[in-house]
Amino acid sequence: MTEPVHILLRRLDPDLPAPRYAHPGDAGADLVAAQDLRLAPGERALVGTGMSVALPYGYVGLVHPRSGLAARHGVTVLNAPGTVDAGYRGEIKVNLINLDQRNVATIARGDRIAQLVVQQVERAHFHLVDELPGSGRGTGGHGSTGGHSGLAVADERFGL
Ligand SMILES: O=c1ccn([C@H]2C[C@H](O)[C@@H](COP(=O)(O)OP(=O)(O)OP(=O)(O)O)O2)c(=O)[nH]1
Numbered sequence: 107m108t109e110p111v112h113i114l115l116r117r118l119d120p121d122l123p124a125p126r127y128a129h130p131g132d133a134g135a136d137l138v139a140a141q142d143l144r145l146a147p148g149e150r151a152l153v154g155t156g157m158s159v160a161l162p163y164g165y166v167g168l169v170h171p172r173s174g175l176a177a178r179h180g181v182t183v184l185n186a187p188g189t190v191d192a193g194y195r196g197e198i199k200v201n202l203i204n205l206d207q208r209n210v211a212t213i214a215r216g217d218r219i220a221q222l223v224v225q226q227v228e229r230a231h232f233h234l235v236d237e238l239p240g241s242g243r244g245t246g247g248h249g250s251t252g253g254h255s256g257l258a259v260a261d262e263r264f265g266l
């Protein structure tokens with residue numbers, strides 16, 4: 107196991123648990139809702155997690171959806187993955203959306219609503235040039251390699 111990165115964490119709401127990894131080897135530490143809320147079908151809300159962090163420079167916190175919430179209730183993170191910058195000191199918030207077409211999603215304060223994945227990031231310097239070096243792919247993208255997309259039904263329907 108690699109050494110963990112140490113992150114300063116401030117609990118804005120001392121009654122809520124700090125983010126925690128549910129199992130050894132988990133990539134994401136669960137984030138909880140600081141409030142009760144109900145999301146009607148299609149409704150979204152920016153939900154506080156009751157905590158803020160100081161990530162070391164060179165790291166990012168990515169707010170990922172929880173697959174269980176998505177599979178069971180259709181609730182996911184609208185801007186997934188959300189980006190928590192190293193310089194950000196505000197409360198970490200989760201932009202939740204209920205994509206279920208029929209059911210209202212009920213979330214209680216303290217429920218796990220998302221997970222924070224901490225990663226190292228490179229910082230780039232962008233060098234302006236008139237021409238880019240050639241490559242095997244060139245400018246082809248967005249399905250340019252052809253073949254089956256794996257979405258046979260949609261392909262037929264849209265005449266692709
Ligand atoms: O899911 C998220 C995404 C972002 N943030 C916070 C931390 C992040 O550092 C800040 C800004 O996020 P981002 O850069 O994605 O948003 P923006 O729309 O570009 O806002 P800004 O102009 O403040 O950068 O908002 C969250 O709390 N949760």
Ligand SMILES: [Mg+2]
Pocket residue numbers: none
């Ligand atoms: Mg930004």
